[in-house]
Amino acid sequence: MAPPPRALPSPARLLAQLAALTAVSAGLAAAVNAARPSGRIPWVESWSNRMEIQALSLGIRVVKLDHVRNLVEEGLAFIFDARPPDAYAEGHLPLALSLPITDVEETFALQYAPMLIPEQEIIVYCSGQLCDESLAVSRFLMAQGFTNVVLFADGFDAWAGAGLPTEEGL
Amino acid sequence: VRRVLDALAVGPRSASTPIRLLVLLCLAGSAAVMLRAAWPKIADPHAFAVMVYRYQFLPESLVNAAALLVPWLEVVCAAALLCLPPLRHAAAWMCGLLLLAFTALIASALARGITDIGCGCFSVHTNAAETIGWLNIVRNLALLALAAVAAWGSRPEPAAPCTRPTAPDMVPS
Numbered sequence: 542m543a544p545p546p547r548a549l550p551s552p553a554r555l556l557a558q559l560a561a562l563t564a565v566s567a568g569l570a571a572a573v574n575a576a577r578p579s580g581r582i583p584w585v586e587s588w589s590n591r592m593e594i595q596a597l598s599l600g601i602r603v604v605k606l607d608h609v610r611n612l613v614e615e616g617l618a619f620i621f622d623a624r625p626p627d628a629y630a631e632g633h634l635p636l637a638l639s640l641p642i643t644d645v646e647e648t649f650a651l652q653y654a655p656m657l658i659p660e661q662e663i664i665v666y667c668s669g670q671l672c673d674e675s676l677a678v679s680r681f682l683m684a685q686g687f688t689n690v691v692l693f694a695d696g697f698d699a700w701a702g703a704g705l706p707t708e709e710g711l
Numbered sequence: 712v713r714r715v716l717d718a719l720a721v722g723p724r725s726a727s728t729p730i731r732l733l734v735l736l737c738l739a740g741s742a743a744v745m746l747r748a749a750w751p752k753i754a755d756p757h758a759f760a761v762m763v764y765r766y767q768f769l770p771e772s773l774v775n776a777a778a779l780l781v782p783w784l785e786v787v788c789a790a791a792l793l794c795l796p797p798l799r800h801a802a803a804w805m806c807g808l809l810l811l812a813f814t815a816l817i818a819s820a821l822a823r824g825i826t827d828i829g830c831g832c833f834s835v836h837t838n839a840a841e842t843i844g845w846l847n848i849v850r851n852l853a854l855l856a857l858a859a860v861a862a863w864g865s866r867p868e869p870a871a872p873c874t875r876p877t878a879p880d881m882v883p884s
Binding site: 565567570571591603 | 753755756757760761763764767771772775776779780782786787788791798800801802804805808827830853866867
């Protein structure tokens with residue numbers, strides 16, 4: 542007759558139970574993520590496509606919605622909307638000026654360059670995390686010698702999604 | 712009270728009732744914190760993944776996996792703390808390990824000068840006004856103390872010595 546199984550020693554039992562808890566959690570996570578009708582995310586994603594990580598690697602400061610909202614409320618912001626003109630016309634942040642990447646050099650030189658000093662804080666945005674126009678405009682402005690260019694990476698989608706006021710028209 | 716504590720299998724039977732009540736409080740507190748922390752992360756995994764990513768700590772390939780796994784670890788820990796006495800000790804350890812990892816993550820971000828990000832602790836609103844700071848670390852250390860008491864109070868007790876009854880005819884003459 543086989544001897545009865547011996548209980549695992551305490552540290553081994555603890556490790557086995559920790560592994561069991563982790564396995565159950567992973568199973569639940571996989572099942573719920575697979576069954577989710579919307580909002581499912583892949584287990585592995587290429588985050589390097591995101592604008593924010595590229596901005597950080599270029600040394601561009603990234604700010605959040607509250608920072609931008611405070612500046613807008615105080616009327617102190619110098620904000621550039623880097624989206625195409627039609628998207629800007631449909632709705633943009635209050636005080637924001639249109640500076641589409643497609644026409645950035647001429648628009649900036651003619652309309653905005655005389656108004657700015659190099660140390661001026663300039664906020665740039667586009668639609669959200671997956672667009673890259675604001676990053677391109679930020680790089681252009683830095684190349685022009687502006688030292689305080691700031692990226693609002695969450696962009697117009699986050700602003701409008703928070704129910705904050707927008708303006709329409711060019 | 713003692714009978715209720717026995718029925719719930721809370722704390723070492725040899726401990727006094729106030730100590731066992733303290734253990735019960737720490738078990739329930741740790742479980743409540745874990746459940747409260749897990750819910751918003753499960754409701755919006757993408758937003759939580761963004762928060763994990765903003766710490767700039769994990770390799771890209773692990774960001775989403777961590778965002779999917781962590782909240783369920785919290786839920787399973789809470790369930791085991793509340794309902795599964797045989798796994799309580801391990802669940803309290805897991806709870807403590809998670810808190811240690813979160814604390815290290817926040818401290819590492821602060822040390823690297825990353826301060827303009829949300830904690831991702833109890834909310835995953837990517838634009839939450841609250842940013843990480845040393846208060847998060849103090850709070851986590853307090854929660855870690857709860858988990859430590861829960862782990863101490865739910866450690867397996869040594870089995871009673873096995874005393875096999877001896878039949879009179881088996882007694883050596």
